[in-house]
Amino acid sequence: MNLPTSLEVKNGHLFCGGADCAALAEKFGTPLYVTDEVHIKENFRRYEAALKKYTPNVQLLYAAKANENPVILQTLAEEGAGADIFSAGELREALDAGISPEKLLFNGSSKTEEDLRTAVKLGIKISVDSVDELRLLDAITKELKKTAKIGFRVNPEIDVPTHPKIATGIKNSKFGIPAEMILDAYREALGMEYINPVGMHCHIGSQILETEPFKIACKVLMDTAAAVTALGVKLEFVDFGGGLGIPYHRKENPDRAPTPEEYAAAVTPVFVEACKNTGISPAFWVEPGRWMVGESTVLLTKVNSVKRVHKTFVNVDAGFNLLIRPAMYDSWHEVMAANKADLPDRELYTVTGPICETGDIIAADRMLPEICAKDIIAVLDAGAYGYAMSSQYNARPRCAEVLVNNGKAELMRRAETYEDMTAAVQIPSWHKKP
Ligand SMILES: *Cc1c(COP(=O)(O)O)cnc(C)c1O
Secondary structure (H helix, E strand, O other): OOOOOOEEEEOOEEEEOOEEHHHHHHHHOOOEEEEEHHHHHHHHHHHHHHHHOOOOOEEEEEEHHHOOOHHHHHHHHHHOOEEEEOOHHHHHHHHHOOOOHHHEEEOOOOOOHHHHHHHHHHOOEEEEOOHHHHHHHHHHHHHHOOOEEEEEEEEOOOOOOOOHHHEOOOOOOOOOEEHHHHHHHHHHHHOOOOEEEEEEEOOOEOOEOOOHHHHHHHHHHHHHHHHHHHHOOOOOEEEOOOOEOOOOOOOOOOOOOOOHHHHHHHHHHHHHHHHHHHOOOOEEEEOOOHHHHHHHEEEEEEEEEEEEOOOEEEEEOOOOOOOOHHHHHOOOOOEEEOOOOOOOOOEEEEEEOOOOOOOOEEEEEEEEOOOOOOOEEEEOOOOOOOHHHOOOHHHOOOOEEEEEEOOEEEEEEOOOOHHHHHOOOOOOHHHOOO
C-alpha cells in the first residue's frame, strides 16, 4: 500500500501522526476520526510555496466545508490561510478560528438574504453567482449604506474528468454565470452605488487528477479578466477555486495525483503572462479543500461481526452516517486492519456499516488479512467530506474526533450523546402529558 505521509506501519500496527491507531481506538472508543495535524500544516506550506515560486501575491482560502472542525480551521488560520465559506455558519466558524475577514470569500449559488446582509455588515467579500443575487445585494447595500466588494463566479463551461456530482464548471452546472453573460454582469455592477466589483472567481470541480482542466479554466478566466479590465474594473483578486485531487486508490492501479508543484507549473505561468499582457496585478487566490485535509485523517471502526454467506461481510460500527462518500459518489477509500497492518492478505471482504440500508457499504471486495470481531479497520483518506458530511441517521450520535501531533493525541471533538441528538426536539402542546 502506497501510504500517505500521515501514516506508517510499525510493530504490526497502523500509526497516524505517530500514534498507534489500535491504542487510540481502545482509549477513545470507536468509531473515531483521527487527524494528523502536522500533515495539514505541511500541506499548507507546500501548496503556498509551490504557487509563490511563480507569483508573489498568493492567498490560499481553505474550503471550510471539507472539514470544518474549529481546531483544524485554527491550525490553518495560524498558517495564514483564508477561507472559502458557504454559509453564515461557516463564516462564523472562520472568524472564531481567527481567520481575518479580508481573507474570506462568501461563496454559493443560493445565499439567503440574511447571509448577504451579514456578509455586507462584516465587510466580507462576496462571490456573486447570478444577476438576480447582484440586484438583491444592491438593495441590501443601499439599505445599509455600506459598500460590498464582490467578484462574480464565472462558469468556464469546461468538462472535467471527475464524478458528475462534483463537476461544477460544466455547461449545465447550477454554479456560476456563463462567460457570454459575464460582461453584462460586471457592467451592471459598475453602475451600482455601493457595489465594488474587484474580483473574479471560478471552481471547476473536485477530485480532479489532471492539471490540464485547471490550466484551461485559468485561460478562460484571464481572458475574461482582460475584458472586464477594459470595462473599467480594477481586479484585486482572481480566484481559481479548489479541486486538486488526492490518490484514493493506493494499492492496485494506484492513482497518479498531480502535486501542488505540478498544479502551480501548469496554471500560474498562464496567470502571470495574462497579467503582464493586460497590465494588471490582482492577487492569485486558490481554494483547496480536499488536498489540504483529505489524507490527514483515518476513520477507525471496530468489527462487530464477520458474516460468511454468498460473500464475506465485515460488519463494522461506522457506516454512511459517518462517511457518506462511498454511498453518495461511489468513492473509493482504502481500508486496512489497523491492528494487523503487516499480516498478509488472506481473503476478499466487504466492509459494511451498521445503517439500515443496502447501500451502506464502505469498501466492497477488498483483500485483507484474516479479520475477526474486535479488529480495528482503518478507512484511509477520510479527512475531507467525512465528518463534515456526517449525519445522525438511524439515531446514531456522531463519533469523536482526535487530533494527533507527533504521537500526542487529544480529543478535538467529543462523541455526541443521545441527549445532544435530541436536544432540539419540541413537544407540541397536544402531545404533552398533563
Ligand atoms: C468545494 C469547493 C472548493 C473545494 O474543493 P476541493 O475539491 O475540496 O478542493 C473550493 N471552492 C468552492 C467554491 C467549492 O465549492
